[in-house]
Amino acid sequence: MKVSRYILSTLKEDPSDAVVLSHRLMMRAGLIKKEAAGMYSYLPMGLKVLKKVMSIVREEMDREGAMECLMPELTNADLWKESGRWNTMGPEMFRIKDRNGMEYSLGPTHEESMTNMVRSIISSYRDLPLNVYQINTKFRDEIRPRFGVIRSKEFIMKDAYSYDINQAGLDESYQSMARAYRNIFSRCGLETIPVQADSGTMGGNASEEFMVASEVGEEVLLLCEGCDYRANREKAAYKRTExxxxxxxxxxxxxxxxxxxxxxxxxxxxxxxxxxxxxxxxxxxxxxxxxxxxxxxxxxxxxxxxxxxxxxxxxxxxxxxxxxxxxxxxxxxxxxxxxxxxxxxxxxxxxxxxxxxxxxxxxxxxxxxxxxxxxxxxxxxDVTSAMEGDTCSVCGGKLYEKKGIEVGHIFKLGDKYTKGMNVSVLDENGKAVTPLMGCYGIGVNRTVAAIVEQNNDERGVIWPKEVTPFQVHFIGIGKKEEQVSEFEEIYSRLMSAGFDVLYDDRKSSPGIKFADADLVGIPVRVTAGKGYFESGRLELKYRNSQDIKELSIDEAMEEIGNFYKK
RNA sequence: CGGGGCGUAGCGCAGUCCGGUAGCGCACUUCGUUCGGGACGAAGGGGCCGCAGGUUCGAAUCCUGUCGCCCCGACCA
CATH class of the missing domain: 3.90.960.10 (YbaK/aminoacyl-tRNA synthetase-associated domain)
Incomplete structure (x- = not known):
């Protein structure tokens, strides 16, 4: 892709309404644009990153045997009334009526919808286990949207729902998701802290949150110095001493x-x-x-x-x-x-x-x-919250606090929805049993923000290689016709080697191109300039390093190939 | 929802107190000079001063209302 034909809408200054780092960088690098409070457009480069995260999610979900489907975002109020959540969800649920006065909600989550869909499909223990998911937009009328894409009114979530015949099956489904989540976040270049969590209004018992440590995190985690106990404040236990x-x-x-x-x-x-x-x-x-x-x-x-x-x-x-x-x-x-x-x-x-x-x-x-x-x-x-300095209930060590952004959450729901919505299948003995359910969410665009929050320096973003919008940022320095045609040649060779290349062919000064390259944060930068015309050597620089390697085109392509292979 | 702040060019801001018909930097266009870390000169284009009403000879500026946006807080007796 040539920059001259692309939307590379970088900003030199922070937009006045962006406060947190990831929000500022995402705006400045031209990934997103604000449309209204808590609502953002994804510009082409932002969408590319979003799609990469989505495909990592799909690959890891599919690897665990989950099946993708897609559900309407408009959900029927009757389903919510059936589960009882029409009343308990409160004002964060967007509710609308159609011209006939029928009530709907803009789906904030899809336990009811998915269970409704699944119950008409399954009838036997042979149909289980089942794990179905979707990647779809969710709507929540947040009390206060903030931090850019971290807390917005409209967001993209991967939500998966598992159905099992018994507790052992649910445990297994849950473990497989715990595995998938670890893989997903590590491939996204994120260090996550899995913590025990409260299952809140979702119902059910066991649950684990995947947190990204961050100063702007809205959740407080309590971690033990002495052992691997870690829980969010809503759940964290501690030993009483008086x-x-x-x-x-x-x-x-x-x-x-x-x-x-x-x-x-x-x-x-x-x-x-x-x-x-x-x-x-x-x-x-x-x-x-x-x-x-x-x-x-x-x-x-x-x-x-x-x-x-x-x-x-x-x-x-x-x-x-x-x-x-x-x-x-x-x-x-x-x-x-x-x-x-x-x-x-x-x-x-x-x-x-x-x-x-x-x-x-x-x-x-x-x-x-x-x-x-x-x-x-x-x-x-136990009805009080643990605080920093409290005693760990597991090992007696000291607890300390850390703030985190929740990027994923897995729950064992049990029979809350399947029972409430009368789902049953026949077991080997022909007896009706209620399947047990699990649900597993990932905030996809929040994950992108968390990646930015965790991977940057004072010049801009530093994309982990699996989610980078482009693989190679190619810069040509020189405006003479014969120089430009050399650049074109290099660009097409990089392209035909299969790399996704962003070629900065603008007639701007080198300083602008370098600064934009740093801001945008593509892991590999290739520059053709004076050195190239003298010795035929390109400069290869990784975004996260200061070193510059001088290489021939073939050497450079081999090196880049190896970099992305791993 | 409560408190605070802000709406002026694509972005960042000044002008508002003290009313006289809009300005700076960046970006953009054209020409020339530059050409490896955000170049220089010259000439340009771009605004219903959030919206509505009022006061006034005259309103970005004063008054009233309204909408939007940002930050903090949201009950611990």
Whole structure:
């Protein structure tokens, strides 16, 4: 491809609305163009990269025996109502009506659609296992699209769904996807951190996220220094230790605390650490109030709480509910006395001594509160988030935090959808069984952004060789007619050797061509200039190195061939 | 949804406080000189100053409304 005929729309300066590195570079290198908030066009070069990532995905999925298909992006509301998600998906689902008033959603994910398609096809255990996938656009009305293509309203996802006759089969399907994902991301030149994850509103149990470490990551991971435990914050477990555990219980006292409402206020008022307080927060779960009691220095982990109640939605109770439950205004809640709600205690609570908590009476707190003595510790669970410095529950090592971009996610869904949507097949004995399901997603364009985020320098992108938009960036320096025809000759020889070549034939100065080459980031650069006309030698330079090799055309082609062969 | 900021040429910005009919850099066109890391000179083209209404002799500028975009936050009692 000749640059003079190509859209090489590079920018010298960062567009004002691009903040994160990958977004800036993708805009500057002319890969994408913003159409509106959270909506991007792919320019030719960006599309080439996207397609390369897609074909890696296809190859690795197919290698594991998955089958590609393609589903409508408009999905029937009835399917969502059947699974119950029409109500639980919330406002992030785009909903539309046709002229007849029929309701649809612009598919945010396709468990229902795929299961609906599959259930009409399978009828026997002989039809399983089955793994079907598609690469298609998904729509989510994101609360706040940002970071370019990393979080957009419209994005491309590879979503696969497996159906197995039993748990052993599901385990196998899951493992095969775990394998495929490792291959896919490594071929994309990405270093991913697989972490244990919460399965969120998708339902189901086991799940693993593939994260790319990045400062702009929207997820917080907790990794162990001592072992290979790694999980995202929504899920991460940690071992409880409590410094006050060996204190002697003192007599409980009621203390007047006018307008002392927040943990910060309490800290100032009592002059002791946040750890000493029992924070009592009221939620509405499955339409019932639940009080969650945690140490003052911890945050309630709503994902863990929701999982505990097998709830899809959890919401903070409003002031009226809090007053009804505790009998006091917000700010003075506690587990001592009468509470009109079920109470859940974090695992730390039973270990605490002489704690301070709300008295369930306006402007009063209780000090020297002791679990077991002053209130019954009925239901204990892990309902707080791990933090940096916490103790690993596996090996006792220290946990540390890292931010990450989620590029892939694999789940075991179990029978959530197959049961809910009445899918069944006959087993060997002619008995109806419900297949078990797994689902496996990859954010394709987010993966491209992650690749850029991880592979660049101050001059621009450095594409890993399997996803580079072109294989060779050829630059000719010289404008004389006979020089240009020599360049044309070299260009066509490179092309006929089978390389995908971007030939910068513009009449610009060399500086512009070199700068654009660095920005665009094709791994191999070949230059024909003064040296070529003197000695017939081309210059070959790899984007990730400073060295320049002087080679004849044949040598250069051999070297490039070897580079891409591996 | 709450808070903050911004909409002026393809891109980056100034001009807005203090009203007088739009400017700079890059990019683009033509000519000449240059020609290995974002060259130089000369001459050009390109704007409903986000949109609508109002005030005024006169509005990019003041007022009202509206739309779009960016950043931060989104409840921990």
């Amino acid at each position: 410094s006050s555990a060996d204190e002697t219980p003192l007599e409980m006292k009621k203390v007047s605390t006018p307008d002392v409402k927040t943990i910060e206020d309490l800290e100032a008022f009592f002059g002791c650490s946040q750890k000493r307080f029992l924070k009592s927060i009221v939620y509405i779960i499955n339409e019932k109030p639940v009080m969650v009691v945690v140490p003052g220095d911890r945050e309630v982990n709503e994902h863990k709480v929701a999982a505990l109640f097998a709830a899809t939605e959890i919401e903070l109770a409003n002031d009226e509910v809090v007053e009804k439950v505790t009998g006091a205004m917000v700010g003075f809640a506690g587990p001592v006395g009468t509470v009109g709600a079920e109470i859940v205690f974090d695992e730390t609570v039973p270990m605490m001594k002489n704690a301070i908590t709300g008295a369930n009476e306006a402007h009063y707190h209780l000090k020297n509160v002791n679990p077991g003595r002053d209130f019954e510790v009925s239901k204990v669970a």
